[in-house]
Amino acid sequence: MNTTDIIVLGTIVAYLVVMVLVGLVFSRKNENVGDFYLGGRKLGPLVTAMSAEASDMSSWLLMGLPGVAYLTGGAEAGWTAIGLAVGTYLNWLIVAKRLRVYSQRCGAITIPDFFSTRYKDKSRALMGISAVIILIFFVPYTASGFSACGKLFSSLFGWDYHIAMIVSAVIIISYTCTGGFLAASTTDLIQSIVMTVALISIVIFGINSVGGVGNVIDNADNIAGYFSLSNIHNPKTGGADDYNALTIASTLAWGLGYFGMPHILLRFMAIKDKNKIKTSRRIASVWVVVSMFVAIFIGFIGNALSNSEEIETLDGTSSETVVIRISQYMSEHHAGLAIIAGLVFAGILACTMSTSDSQLLAASSSMSENILKGVFNLKMSDKGSMKVARTVLLVIAALGILLAWNKDSSVFRVVSFAWAGFGATFGPVMLTSLFWKRSNKWGAMAGLIVGAVMVFVWKFVIAPIGGVLAIYELLPAFICAIIAIIVVSLATKAPEDEITNEYDAVNIELRAKN
DSSP states (O other), X not given: OOHHHHHHXXXXXXXXXXHHHHHHHHHTTOOSHHHHHHGXXXXXXXXXXXXXXXXXXXXGTTTHHHHHHHHHOHHHHHHHHHHHHHHHXXXXXXXXXXXXXXXXXXXXXXXXXXXXXXXXXXXXXXXXXXXHHHHHHXXXXXXHHHHHHHHHHHHHHOOOHHHHHHHHHHHHHHHHHHHHHHHHHHHHHHHHHHHHHHHHHHHHHHHHHHTSHHHHHHHHHTSTTTTOSSEEEOTTTXXXXXXXXXXXXXXXXXXXXXXXXXXXXXXXXXXXXXGGHHHHHHHHHHHHHHHHHHHHHHHHHHHHHHHTTSSOOOOGGGGGGHHHHHHXXXXXXXXXXXXXXXXXXXXXXXXXXXXXXXXXXXXXHIXXXXXXXXXXXXXXXXXXXXXXXXXXXXXXXXXXXHHTTOTTOOHHHHHHHXXXXXXHHHHHHHHHHHHOTTOOHHHHHHHHHHHHXXXXXXXXXXXXXXXXXXXXXXXHHHHHHHHHHHHHHHHSOOOOHHHHHHHHHHXXXXXHHO
């Protein structure tokens, strides 16, 4: 290992040590399970905004999105980013404050708990179904994060992928398991700052290395369908394929996923002052738009660097390492920038860790609070609940490690499927539970089940048929779930007065504060 590698590694290690220390500091503030999973609803507007978006972006921001842009150009990456930007803003605008007020009135600390208390489901079936869905989609989502960490260290230092992946997972587990939600949210704020530094550093260095923005644009213009939103570059043929209106609509549907993301919705529930949500919305929206635009442009820069033979040509899933390749080029050819390169690598870790910690907490709460205590009605003290919560978190993390064992899996594709799963199940139920007084628990159950089933059916049965059916599974599954909720709710008994009175009380409180 040369001097540059030592500096890079030292920077990364320093960053990781800080993350673990944050976990230890906040471990003292977890007096009960409510603190561990929701931070006692004490988050300020800045932490709420940046932890929500950092936990949202994941390794997808510095690996998946630049990789897609590098390989196929602006169409898929661009329309995905536009959909996500709109979804982010609308989620903060229409869901955040209402969910904060409603969940506090219900006394809910998890999303399954909110659905159950919102509809007064004494059977706890709604809670159980919701918790199982979280486990089904969050475990592979978490695994993709572990995989991204393994790829990073394997690419950087030639370490064995599996060892690097396990070590990374252990670090994430350590501060999440000790510090809980407050630690995860605080580290997410720090990680969002590191991500921002990483994005800016790569763009400035990359543009200088390729000879200016003009050369990046000229390179894109010379590749068929690359610099277009209506065509997509086909790296196999070297030509351009049509990116039609239906495909664009299904790609924009990424934005629908926000309404069902448990790790983002939990931030809304945890904010200290619901009247500061407008501030959080502005911070979050600006950061998301800028960071995604920069990530896509990094893909363009990487392609220009490959064509000028500054970095190697990447294909398939290796395109997701484009940021790593640029950073390696930075440290190898400019020794004075080794610390900056180290921060970039730490930024990639930050993307991954900020999502993985939130996912682990959400999955853990689903098992311990919603299934063990909620569905099976196990009686535990606060101390016992904390032990169970941490034990479940460790078990889920272990499953994530097993699923991440295949180093050739695509971060973008795994995240895409899990995103569709949550968007099509929790999204429709969340929206109807907050905004439709006539919805009931039977409609909510139907929405969860139909949404989950349709994600799998469309992905693995219908989409492979091709043609107009080969669209992102989130859109058709979301529509089917909405229809199921409406039809079943109207076909079954209207909600009781207790439920509708609480709904009205929430509306009154929201109007009074506006």
